[in-house]
Amino acid sequence: MSPDALKILAHEIGFSTVQICRADDPWPAGARLRDFVEAGHHGSMGWMEDTLDRRSHPTAMWPDAKSAVVVGLNYGPEHDPLPALERRSEGVISVYARNADYHDLIKKRLKHLARAFVAQTGIEVKVFVDTAPLMEKPLAALSGMGWQGKHTNLVNREYGSWLFLGVMLTAAELEPDAPDQDHCGSCQACLDICPTAAFPTPYTLDARRCISYLTIEHKGVIAEEFRAPMGNRIYGCDDCLAVCPWNKFAQTACDTAFHPRPELKGPLLSELVALDDESFRLVFTASPVKRIGRDRFVRNVLIACGNSGDVTLVPAIVERLDDPSPLVRGMAIWALKRLDPARFAAEKQLRHPSETDADTCREWGA
Known part of the structure; x- marks a missing residue:
């Protein structure tokens, strides 16, 4: 051939x-x-x-x-x-x-x-x-x-x-095509837009600071310095891709498999934060999101809740304070403190942070 x-x-x-x-x-x-x-x-x-x-x-x-x-x-x-x-x-x-x-x-x-x-x-x-x-x-x-x-x-x-x-x-010897040249020039829009300064130098990524890594690959507690910059990004980050000037030539995907499902175009945090393991699996059937599991996903959602400024989310966040997952509980504490400091203080008074796991204890400030 x-x-x-x-x-x-x-x-x-x-x-x-x-x-x-x-x-x-x-x-x-x-x-x-x-x-x-x-x-x-x-x-x-x-x-x-x-x-x-x-x-x-x-x-x-x-x-x-x-x-x-x-x-x-x-x-x-x-x-x-x-x-x-x-x-x-x-x-x-x-x-x-x-x-x-x-x-x-x-x-x-x-x-x-x-x-x-x-x-x-x-x-x-x-x-x-x-x-x-x-x-x-x-x-x-x-x-x-x-x-x-x-x-x-x-x-x-x-x-x-x-x-x-x-x-x-x-193993076939096929005639190769010629490589393309680098056409970035002096542009550094992708570097400037990064919310967490994940590029120490051009062409170098520090994954430890990358929101895609933090929300998908990182399995534990996300360091506090990255939580506010995450905004409402709950799975991955497109900022450095989306800002590229070469996207002016881009085309909408023809494959309907890559057209966004309606429920994932602008999913409400109030609904996502309430997902248990069964409902998470149902919502994200056949999706890449399913691979990170419910606990890490809800961890990400709670960080977005804390960044939302939406106090109507407080009751849903309080429900997660008793979640079976310490990862989820810890981020619920942080989100509550961000949105409603008074409720945070009241919940801390009712509970006994010193008797909980180390990560949750740290989020309570105990």
């Missing part, structure tokens, strides 16, 4: 863009990843350190890999997601997670592409969608699909910041 035929088939299957690069060429991405981990910027994501050697280069994971077929799937939103941050009684879920889990859709299409390629060539392939130790963004940049901007994410001149990525590695 020729590269042109492969690209035609990829578009027919439903991918928005497809590019090819060498998988066995030297690249600086491995050294940058090692610096990232050695600086501790990966936070509690121990799997990044555990897989560092395998992740450092495609051939470290599969020595026979010669070419990488990189596919992109547009998930561009219909509207700019940034204005939703002003509606403080609603929760903001990252654009990519407002409907179906992209992993499932992309992997299904990639396997279709892989089967067709193997049937015609008999050459071995392996497919990856963000769940294996493979760095898709550097491969996408090497293939000419775009460049990694100052926020470290891929930027594409046709789709802006809104591309899901997948990779098919193959």
